[in-house]
Amino acid sequence: MKLDKVIAGYHKKIVVRDVDLNVAPGEIIGIIGPNGGGKSTILKSINGSLSLIGGSVLLDDLDVSKALPKEISKVMSVVTTERVKPILMTCRDVxxxxxxxxxxxxxxxxxxxNAQIDRAMELMKIKELSDIAYSDVSDGQKQRTLIARAIAQDPKFLVMDEPTSYMDIRHRYELMETLKKLSDEGVTIVASLHELELALSYxxxxxxxxxxxHVLVKRPDEVMEEGLLKQLFDLDEDMYDKVMQSIIGTKNAGGTSFFTNRNCKSFPCHDVPETEFNCMFCYCPLYDYDDCGGSYVWTDKGIKNCKNCAFPHFRDNYSKVIKKLKEKMYGQGIKE
Structure with missing residues (x-):
């Protein structure tokens, strides 16, 4: 997917401008920013529902502005914030x-x-809703059904506007794990997200x-290291510190990065290369979990310090901790 100098807006009024983005197959692109900034406008420009003011959007060699809707639908599926109201349809019908x-x-x-439909419903864990009327399920279940509909298209490109809407914390994480699985299979995903921790993690x-x-394209670690969230959301110091606490569990300080807080009084605290280390483990939710597989001690600074951790503090292991936490909260049987 390629966005080349995209200018987008409504009735010739520019909302976003000069969007340049080359997306590799299987890449997950998150769109973040304040309400009304233009996130949905960019997504509508990508899926062809909004005519461009300038520039172009290419899906491989397919020019979205010139392609027929049916051509686009064969390679791209879309999840919007608009609520559909199908009449007399079961969730499987949708x-x-x-x-x-x-x-x-x-x-x-x-x-x-039918095989694609079954797979999509299994991925979104809604098989039990197959014969239930769409109008009778909860908003969260409706959202998972609509995402399953998009997955059933077997798309090469998946464009999603606030896909975690109406979902509780468990289903948000399960959705992101599903999107990661699809990306591993080569599906290119572009999604707007309000949950910064999900955007930064996945x-x-x-x-x-x-x-x-105007827009910027950055890696998650660059966003954190350069302190870009403060300006992006026009946060004061207190607000920014609270945002940082919610993301990495500690007050922001100069030099703090997404994964490694070099300003921590206990840093360095583990025998893991800094380039692969994840400070999130210092706030591991499994400390009181009987079979976490490891142990910990309290330091003289009042900090819990892992010993013989079953999930060594490497960045790539954090998803395993999240999975274990889900099992702790909701019981066994939560899949990777």
Whole structure:
């Protein structure tokens, strides 16, 4: 996917400008920024529902501004914030609608279509909703059904506007793990997210959309190391410190990075290379978990320090901790 000098807005009024972005296959791009800044405008420009004021959007060799909707639907699926109200349709019926671009003139589903529908519902953990009327399920279940519909299209590009809307914390993490799985299979994902911790943890790069219409493309670690969230959301010092506490569990200080707080009084505290270290483990939710596999001690500074941790403090292990936490909160059977 390539965005080349994209200028977008409504009725010739520019909302975002000069958006340049080359997205590799399987990459997850998160879009973050204040409300009204233009996140949805960029997504609508990508999926072709909003005509560009300038520039171009390419899906491989397909120019979105010149392509027919059916051509786009065969390679891209979309999850919007608009709530659909299907009449007399079960949740499976709604998910099945994702296969319409590939059906014949009578809308008949083939065996491979049903296989894609089954997989999508399994990925979103809504198989038990198959025969339940879409109108009768909760808002969170409706959102998971709509995401399953998008997955059922078997897209090469998946564009999502606030996909975690209406979801509780468990299903938000499960969704992000599902998106990571799809990205590993080569699906390119572009999504706007309000949960900064999810955007920073799961996205390969972030598109920062500012109120004045300009954008920046940065890696998550660059966003944190350069302190970009403060300006992006126009935060005062107290607000910014609270945001940092919610993300890395400690007050922000000069030199603090996303994964490693070099200003911590106990740093360095573990025999792990700094380039692979994750300070989030110092706030590990598994300290009181009987079978975490390791042990810990209290330091004279009142800090819990892991010993013989079953999840050594490498960045890539944090998802395993999250999985273990889910098991702790909701019982066994939570899959990777």
């Amino acid at each position: 998910v099945s609608a994702g296969r319409i671009p590939f059906t014949d003139g009578f809308g008949r589903l083939k065996e491979e279509d 996205c390969d790069r972030l598109l920062l959309v500012y109120d004045d219409g």
